[in-house]
Amino acid sequence: SYELTQPPSVSVSPGQTASITCSGDRVGDKHVFWYRQKAGQSPVLVIYEDTQRPSGIPERFSGSNSGNTATLTISGTQSMDEADYYCQTRDSTTAVFGGGTKLTVL
Amino acid sequence: QVQLEESGPGLVKPSETLSLTCTVSGYSITSGYYWAWIRQPPGKGLEWIGSIYRSGTTYYNPSLKSRVTISVDTSKNQFSLKVTSVTAADTAVYYCATVRQTWASWFDPWGQGTLVTVSS
Numbered sequence: 463s464y465e466l467t468q469p470p471s472v473s474v475s476p477g478q479t480a481s482i483t484c485s486g487d488r489v490g491d492k493h494v495f496w497y498r499q500k501a502g503q504s505p506v507l508v509i510y511e512d513t514q515r516p517s518g519i520p521e522r523f524s525g526s527n528s529g530n531t532a533t534l535t536i537s538g539t540q541s542m543d544e545a546d547y548y549c550q551t552r553d554s555t556t557a558v559f560g561g562g563t564k565l566t567v568l
Numbered sequence: 569q570v571q572l573e574e575s576g577p578g579l580v581k582p583s584e585t586l587s588l589t590c591t592v593s594g595y596s597i598t599s600g601y602y603w604a605w606i607r608q609p610p611g612k613g614l615e616w617i618g619s620i621y622r623s624g625t626t627y628y629n630p631s632l633k634s635r636v637t638i639s640v641d642t643s644k645n646q647f648s649l650k651v652t653s654v655t656a657a658d659t660a661v662y663y664c665a666t667v668r669q670t671w672a673s674w675f676d677p678w679g680q681g682t683l684v685t686v687s688s
Contacts, residue, residue, distance in 0.1 A: 463630075495674040497614075504663060505614065507676040516676065548614055550674070556629055557604075557616035557672035 464553040466560035484549030494532040572679035590664030602667035607660040
C-alpha cells in the first residue's frame with residue numbers, strides 16, 4: 463500500500479520560514495493536499511492540488527510537489543500557526559494520510 | 569456554506585456495531601460532491617474509512633472494507649457509517665467530511681468530530 467512519510471516534529475522561530483516535508487514514491491505524479499489541525503479542533507484544509515490555497519488561508523501558506531517530496535512552506539510563521547499538519551494523497555484504492563508533523567513555534 | 573455534524577453513541581461495547589450519522593446543512597447532498605468518513609485514534613494520525621456519492625456508490629479503505637458500510641439518505645440530507653465487530657482499536661474521533669472532487673480528493677470542510685469509545 464502507498465505510504466506518505468512526514469517528520470514527527472518541526473520547530474521554527476516566530477517570523478521565520480517553516481518547511482514541512484511529505485515523502486512518497488513518485489508523489490510528484492499525484493496531487494497532494496495539506497491540513498492544519500490545532501489542538502482539540504478538526505482538521506482544516508490549507509493547500510489543495512499541491513499549490514492552491516483555499517479562500518481564507520493566509521498567503522504565507524504555500525505548497526510544492528516534485529519527485530518524491532511534497533513540501534508545505536509557511537513564511538513569516540506566527541504563533542497561531544502552531545499545530546499538527548497532515549499531508550494527503552490517494553492511490554488507486556485509498557485516500558492516504560501522512561503521519562502528521564507537529565509544528566512548534568518558539 | 570456546507571456544514572457537517574456527526575451524531576451517535578459515544579460508547580460501544582466490544583464485538584458490537586458502531587453507528588454514526590452525519591447531517592449536512594447549507595448544501596443538498598443530491599447536488600454533488602462526495603461524502604466521507606475519517607477517524608483519528610487518540611493521540612494518533614488520520615485514517616480514511618470510506619467515501620460515498622449521492623448515487624450510493626461507495627469506496628472503502630481496503631483495511632476496513634469487510635467491517636464497514638457507508639450509506640446515504642438523501643431525503644434527510646444525511647449519510648451514515650456502520651462498523652461491525654468493533655474492538656478497542658476502533659476507539660477514535662470520527663469525522664465526516666465533504667470530498668470536493670473525486671472520492672478521495674481533498675476533504676473540506678470537516679465536521680467537529682465525535683469521540684467513540686469501545687469498552688465494556
